Amino acid sequence: MKIGVAGIGHGVFGKRNDATAQELAFEPFSEAMEDCGITQQDIDATIIGSSPEYHKQRSLPGVVTEYIGMNPKPAFLTEAACASGSAALLSAYGFIRAGMFDVVAVIGVQKMMELSTPEILALMGRVGDVQWESNFGTTFPGYYALYARRHMHEFGTTEEQMAQVAIKNHFYGTKNPKARFQKEVSMEKIMSSKIVASPLKMFDCCANADGAACLIIANEDKARKISDTPIWLEGVGSATAPFSVLNRASISTIPSAVEAGKQAFKMADCEPKNIHVADVHDCFTIAELMAYEDLGFCKRGEGGKFIEEKQSYIGGKIPVNVDGGLKSKGHPVGATGTSMAYEAVKQLRGEAGERQVDGAEIALTHNVGGIGQYCFVNIYKR
Ligand SMILES: CC(C)(COP(=O)(O)OP(=O)(O)OC[C@H]1O[C@@H](n2cnc3c(N)ncnc32)[C@H](O)[C@@H]1OP(=O)(O)O)[C@@H](O)C(=O)NCCC(=O)NCCS
Structure with missing residues (x-):
């Protein structure tokens, strides 16, 4: 059975003092319903992707479903840290495949900017192993700084190559009206920005943000009925890796990404070279370089060369993060996975405007x- 994305919506990411979490969720939800011409009555369930620890409001699906008019339909929450939105999408896929629901609203939503940066970093740090790592002060920039140092040591990757990722993603961010930052940055500005966790500087880091994005997922029959341009989820891959970095064989690669990529390519019956456009998790610039390698866009250790040669720009081998990526859009943790899916659908429908990759089919x-x-x-x- 094919499963398709029938409708999409995307709120503006950034400091959204104007909206509560449920209001943030309603924006893309109503846009997605309008996109495919349906109402709440046509949707069987809501799955919220979010990381609960940042919200004052507990049990978010309850308050969101009431606000968006989805009572008495069922609602669930998925949590997989920064991938909570993708976990929601995969859950919807599974429910539909199992025949339990025909149409599901997937909403990735996060409100985090009411907290200060130190508060956010401390909460995030606890996604690292609390017993052996975060209790001793590890933060996300700290972890990714370790990855960056190791990558530099093993493969000769340079700080300038990492900065090239920020230059590209901020450049494309100027073409995305939903992004938190819509301004280009220069090499000089990046290299002279404040050090967050050496070698990572401020412009190597994504920014925190409030935001939400929504996908209406449906079985083949319904997707064809409610959308003129359904986009099919042909390959899904998901994997985990040891929670503690101390238990990883290597920190210059993300093993769950390698595994999830293999599963998705196999299921979709294609190879990295067949991909026309990609959104990868550039929470830090080094993360984008590792993603090129983990997904097989280039050989292991050649991520730096890949960006230097502009292979991830439109016109290169595989355009990556042409919506600006996390770097430029901001990273409202639970919303990011759904934001990436939104961009994939926009690109495949040919609706991405100034950032459109011509002829994108995969x-x-x-x-x-x-x-x-x-x-x-x-x-x-x-
Ligand atoms: C890098 C970081 C520490 C900077 O936070 P900060 O020092 O508190 O910065 P502020 O929020 O006070 O912002 C200061 C300025 O820099 C900008 N800014 C903040 N973070 C930025 C970033 N990552 N990139 C570019 N600009 C950024 C702000 O817009 C603000 O600009 P303005 O003064 O013109 O409004 C923060 O963005 C951060 O924690 N990023 C990592 C988030 C993370 O780990 N996510 C999970 C990844 S998986």
Whole structure:
């Protein structure tokens, strides 16, 4: 049975003091319903992807479903740290495949900017192993700084190559009206920005944000009925890796990403070279370089060369994060996976405007949760 994305919506990411979590969720939900011309009555269930620890409101699905008019239909929450939105999407896929629901609204939503950066970093740090790591002060920038140092040591990757990722993603962010930052940055500005966790500087890091995105997922029959342009989820891959980095064989690769990628390519019956456009989890610039390698877009250790040669720009081998990526859109943790899916659908429908990859027929999304404890890779086709 084919499973398709029939409708999509995307709110503006950023500091959204104007909206509660349920209001953030309603924006893309109503846009997605309008997109495919349906109402709440046509939807069987809601799955919310979110990381609960940032919200004052507990049990978010309850308050969201009431606000968006989805009572008395069932609602669920999925949590897989920064990949919570992709976990929601995969859950919807499974429910529909099992024949339990025909049409499901998947809403990735996160409100985090009411907290200060130190509060956010401390909460995030606890997605690292609390017993052996975060109790001793590890933070996400700290973990990814370790990955970056190791990558530099093993493969000669440079800080300038990492900065090239930020230059590209901020460049494409200027073409995305939903992004938190819509301004280009120069090499000089990146290299002289404040050090967050050496070698990572501020512009190597994604920014925190509030935001939400929504997907209406349906079985083949319903997807064809409610959408003129259903986009098919042809390959889904999901995997986990040891929670503690101390238990990983290597920290210059994310094993869950390698595994999830293999599953998705096999199921979609295609290879990395067949991908026309990709959204990968660039929570830090080094993460995008590792993603190129983990997904097989280039050989292991050649991520730096790949960006230097502009192979991930439109016109290169595989355009990556042409919506600006997390770097430019901001990273409202639970919403990111659904935001990536939104971009894949936009590209495959040919609706991506100034950032459109001409003739895109196969798109990939790669959403890492935590420091690689979870990864979801999806492949979409027209
Ligand atoms: C890098 C970081 C520490 C900076 O936070 P901060 O020092 O508190 O910065 P502020 O929020 O005070 O912002 C200061 C300025 O820099 C900008 N800014 C903040 N973070 C930025 C980023 N990552 N990239 C570019 N600009 C950024 C802000 O918009 C603000 O600009 P303004 O003064 O023109 O409004 C923060 O963005 C961060 O924690 N990022 C990592 C998030 C993370 O780990 N996510 C999970 C990954 S899996």
